[in-house]
Every structure is written in C-alpha cells, then in structure tokens.
C-alpha cells in the first residue's frame with residue numbers, strides 16, 4: 179500500500195465500514211483492536227455538516243484540499259476526499275498502531291495519552307509527506 183511496508187507491520191486488517199450515525203464530528207478512522215483499523219465511509223462531496231467545525235478542524239480540512247464555504251458546505255474536489263481519509267484518518271491510526279505495537283513488544287499497556295496523540299500525529303504527518 180501507499181505508505182511503505184514497515185508501517186503495516188503487525189496490521190491484521192484495514193476495513194471500510196459505515197460511519198457511525200448521528201455523530202456531530204468527523205470520524206475518519208479508528209484503531210479498534212490490536213492491528214485492526216477501520217476506515218469510516220464518508221458521504222460524497224459536497225458535505226452539509228449540520229454542525230460547526232472547530233477552527234483547527236476547518237484548517238485541517240483545507241490543508242487536505244477541501245473548499246469551505248461561508249454557509250457550512252465542504253466541497254472535496256478531485257480525489258481530495260479519498261486522500262483526506264488516507265492521509266489524515268488512516269495515517270493517524272497507523273501512528274497509534276505503531277505506538278501500541280511497540281508498547282506491546284515491550285510488555286506495556288497501550289493507554290492513549292496526550293503524548294501518544296502527539297506521536298501518532300507526528301507519524302501521520304510523516305506519512306502524508308510520503309503521499310505528497
């Protein structure tokens with residue numbers, strides 16, 4: 179797959195599943211068990227969110243190629259939505275996977291801390307730079 183092989187070490191499955199209904203936030207992906215990542219199927223572009231984006235999330239969507247209008251419509255030109263799901267959703271959960279996998283190898287528990295979030299996001303940023 180796109181990110182290179184070593185990042186997938188210990189990954190059992192990456193599955194596309196329906197997004198959980200009625201969440202007032204964008205949920206792209208989740209590490210649901212050891213080596214098990216689910217990607218949440220997103221609505222087709224354009225999105226009418228029905229909730230307000232936090233400024234940092236709006237900025238993230240724009241960085242991923244989305245166009246945000248004043249009336250809350252999010253448009254994804256070209257294949258930017260797919261790239262958003264992979265580059266931000268999958269990549270971030272792969273980051274968690276790598277961290278948890280390392281911890282399990284050391285016999286530690288895989289609790290999520292703030293530091294884990296920062297490390298997962300750093301791994302995701304590196305993967306995004308590979309994706310270009």
Ligand SMILES: [Zn+2]
Nearest residue numbers: 270274295298
């Ligand atoms: Zn996270």
